[in-house]
Amino acid sequence: MNGSESLNSQLETGNSKLLEEHPPFLKTWHKLYSFVVAELVVLIIVFYAFMKLFS
Amino acid sequence: MTTFDWIVLFLTLASIVLYGIYKGRGSKNIQGYLLADRKMKWYVIAFSIMATQASAITFTSTPGQAFVDGMRFVQFYFGLPLAMVILAVTAVPIFHKLGVYTAYEYLEHRFDLKTRVLTSLIFLVSRGLAVGITIYAPSIILSVMLGWDIRITSTLIGGAIIIYTTTGGVKSVSWTHVQQMFIIMSGMLIAFIIAVSLLPEDVSFFDALRVAGASGKLNAVDFTFDLDNRYNFWSGLIGGMFVALAYFGTDQSQVQRYLTGQSVTESRMGLLLNGMLKVPMQFFILLLGVLVFVFYQFEKPPLVFNPVETQAIAASEYSEVYRQLEEQYDDAFHSKQSAIQEYLAARQSGNEAATAEAKQEIAAANSISSSLRLQAAELLQKNGQDSNDTNYIFLSFVLKYLPTGLVGLLFACIFAATMSSTSGELSALASSTIIDVYKRLFNRTADEKHYLVVSRAAMALWGVYGIAFAQFASQLGTLVEAVNIIGSLFYGTMLGVFLLAFYFKRVGGTATFIAAFVGEAAVFSCFMFTDISWLWYNVVGCGVVVGGAVLLNPFLNTKASPEKG
Numbered sequence: 001m002n003g004s005e006s007l008n009s010q011l012e013t014g015n016s017k018l019l020e021e022h023p024p025f026l027k028t029w030h031k032l033y034s035f036v037v038a039e040l041v042v043l044i045i046v047f048y049a050f051m052k053l054f055s
Numbered sequence: 056m057t058t059f060d061w062i063v064l065f066l067t068l069a070s071i072v073l074y075g076i077y078k079g080r081g082s083k084n085i086q087g088y089l090l091a092d093r094k095m096k097w098y099v100i101a102f103s104i105m106a107t108q109a110s111a112i113t114f115t116s117t118p119g120q121a122f123v124d125g126m127r128f129v130q131f132y133f134g135l136p137l138a139m140v141i142l143a144v145t146a147v148p149i150f151h152k153l154g155v156y157t158a159y160e161y162l163e164h165r166f167d168l169k170t171r172v173l174t175s176l177i178f179l180v181s182r183g184l185a186v187g188i189t190i191y192a193p194s195i196i197l198s199v200m201l202g203w204d205i206r207i208t209s210t211l212i213g214g215a216i217i218i219y220t221t222t223g224g225v226k227s228v229s230w231t232h233v234q235q236m237f238i239i240m241s242g243m244l245i246a247f248i249i250a251v252s253l254l255p256e257d258v259s260f261f262d263a264l265r266v267a268g269a270s271g272k273l274n275a276v277d278f279t280f281d282l283d284n285r286y287n288f289w290s291g292l293i294g295g296m297f298v299a300l301a302y303f304g305t306d307q308s309q310v311q312r313y314l315t316g317q318s319v320t321e322s323r324m325g326l327l328l329n330g331m332l333k334v335p336m337q338f339f340i341l342l343l344g345v346l347v348f349v350f351y352q353f354e355k356p357p358l359v360f361n362p363v364e365t366q367a368i369a370a371s372e373y374s375e376v377y378r379q380l381e382e383q384y385d386d387a388f389h390s391k392q393s394a395i396q397e398y399l400a401a402r403q404s405g406n407e408a409a410t411a412e413a414k415q416e417i418a419a420a421n422s423i424s425s426s427l428r429l430q431a432a433e434l435l436q437k438n439g440q441d442s443n444d445t446n447y448i449f450l451s452f453v454l455k456y457l458p459t460g461l462v463g464l465l466f467a468c469i470f471a472a473t474m475s476s477t478s479g480e481l482s483a484l485a486s487s488t489i490i491d492v493y494k495r496l497f498n499r500t501a502d503e504k505h506y507l508v509v510s511r512a513a514m515a516l517w518g519v520y521g522i523a524f525a526q527f528a529s530q531l532g533t534l535v536e537a538v539n540i541i542g543s544l545f546y547g548t549m550l551g552v553f554l555l556a557f558y559f560k561r562v563g564g565t566a567t568f569i570a571a572f573v574g575e576a577a578v579f580s581c582f583m584f585t586d587i588s589w590l591w592y593n594v595v596g597c598g599v600v601v602g603g604a605v606l607l608n609p610f611l612n613t614k615a616s617p618e619k620g
Contacts (some may be wrong), residue, residue, distance in 0.1 A: 036331055040334065047275040
């Protein structure tokens with residue numbers, strides 16, 4: 001087994017365990033990642049509106 | 056500063072050192088010392104990540120930057136949340152499952168020894184330079200503001216950090232980061248409230264924002280695409296994302312923070328919380344700077360905020376020219392003040408024509424003020440003095456207008472911020488020195504006790520080096536700024552190496568190693584022969600390393616090396 005195969009095997013074992021892990025909020029990682037991106041979008045919109053409102 | 060301020064400052068600093076020693080007790084091996092036994096919770100990781108990133112300059116320079124340049128700097132952070140998500144998906148599970156101590160250790164698993172050593176050396180050189188600057192930059196500011204010798208400020212800061220980092224290792228570093236972030240954010244929040252309360256009675260918070268808007272300081276989002284414009288939406292989103300990917304994914308001073316996580320979940324949550332808090336935090340600090348700007352629309356500001364440079368120019372052959380500039384600055388201030396009063400009155404009465412006219416007058420008066428500040432800076436430069444006073448704007452406001460006790464607290468914030476970023480850097484430098492260099496190349500068979508002793512020694516030595524660098528850095532002059540830019544010259548290459556490791560399974564170590572040198576050549580060419588903003592260097596370096604390695608790989612006929620760490 002060469003280096004990358006050994007590494008892949010180690011990571012695959014790890015990934016299967018990973019599927020069992022859940023975030024403490026929002027139940028799935030996909031939902032949490034979407035939440036972080038959505039927060040960024042909202043912040044940019046708020047900053048833009050803030051700038052326009054007071055300028 | 057009053058006696059009470061000194062007491063607040065001393066007690067705050069002493070509490071950080073004592074808390075660090077208390078929290079770090081009981082490390083018996085290098086896993087405990089360098090990775091806090093991998094037992095950290097996500098909120099500790101998040102605050103530790105934020106505290107490592109936020110140096111004293113973040114809290115002294117950022118409000119000053121908003122004063123001068125408005126809020127556009129916040130766009131630099133737009134790519135950061137995206138980078139946090141990408142790293143949470145990719146890097147965190149890999150690092151955790153392999154149980155590595157450093158990010159570079161993974162590169163030996165994936166590629167070969169030479170790639171690991173190359174990237175760890177790049178880190179040690181660039182971060183080694185940065186640690187001196189991290190101590191030096193606030194030391195020089197505090198020296199000017201407090202009238203202390205720079206040797207005292209840098210030794211005081213560095214010495215305190217060495218005590219608790221050497222004693223307790225990463226456990227001390229992480230827990231004191233939480234405490235330091237609490238102190239810093241409390242101080243900034245209080246300064247914000249005081250800045251609002253210091254506005255004239257007839258000027259509300261919203262009036263202040265309108266004045267800031269009319270003065271062009273609320274420029275938080277600019278969608279114009281311009282490669283030469285350092286901060287706009289696109290450079291922040293794309294360039295900023297690459298900077299964040301490189302910094303949080305390949306720089307051991309950040310990777311070490313989330314390697315301390317008890318599980319993948321804890322580490323991921325730490326990164327994601329950082330992604331959620333960082334942008335609003337920077338917005339808040341910039342808004343504080345804008346409020347300081349508005350405050351100085353009603354209270355006459357000095358032409359130059361650095362008191363030492365003001366005294367020096369007043370005693371030089373240019374004193375008469377400087378005095379004339381000050382007089383013109385006073386006139387511009389008074390015209391601006393009346394234009395602002397007219398603007399607020401016109402707004403209140405709903406007179407749109409008068410509002411627009413007053414707004415134009417404010418813009419014109421601001422333009423004159425900025426031009427006079429520029430002329431003063433040129434005069435300082437002509438006299439061989441430091442012409443950039445951005446770092447002194449906020450501290451000058453703190454010293455002059457904040458009540459007793461809070462001045463001490465705000466200065467404690469600056470010290471705490473220096474300690475937080477420096478301690479994170481020291482622990483990362485020590486871990487890479489011991490794990491990637493000493494243990495891997497020179498002594499692979501010693502016992503845990505030996506590695507613990509040399510880890511402590513490495514931590515202390517990097518600390519002493521940081522203090523020594525800070526004391527000699529004053530002789531480097533403008534080179535200090537150059538050193539900061541040099542740091543950004545390496546991130547793109549390091550990111551390219553890690554992207555190849557994560558996503559290009561067929562690319563081997565030799566192709567990556569050669570492409571890393573080609574990538575560096577490309578970045579240095581951009582630096583030397585073009586005017587593009589340094590935020591794009593990371594994109595260029597990363598792109599050339601990935602593209603170069605993919606193209607080279609078939610000719611070298613190498614796959615991932617069987618070398619093991």
